[in-house]
Amino acid sequence: MTKFERAIRAAESLPPEIREKIGAGVLEFVDRYDALVRDLEQGIAELNAGQGIPAEEVFADLRRRFGVPD
Numbered sequence: 001m002t003k004f005e006r007a008i009r010a011a012e013s014l015p016p017e018i019r020e021k022i023g024a025g026v027l028e029f030v031d032r033y034d035a036l037v038r039d040l041e042q043g044i045a046e047l048n049a050g051q052g053i054p055a056e057e058v059f060a061d062l063r064r065r066f067g068v069p070d
Contacts, residue, residue: 001009011022046052063070 011019014022043052060070062068
């Protein structure tokens with residue numbers, strides 16, 4: 001049995017309002033994880049298509065913005 005399955009089984013004995021809060025938290029976690037995966041996949045696809053900004057430019061801009069010397 002996986003940890004997730006054990007957690008579901010343990011949560012079944014809790015009061016309904018607590019189960020709802022746990023369920024809402026799990027769904028939020030899953031939604032945020034899925035969004036992150038989609039954003040990363042899109043970013044990788046853009047980089048592979050040559051649409052990215054060269055790292056040197058990104059880091060130079062960050063150094064300027066935050067006052068970090070070269």
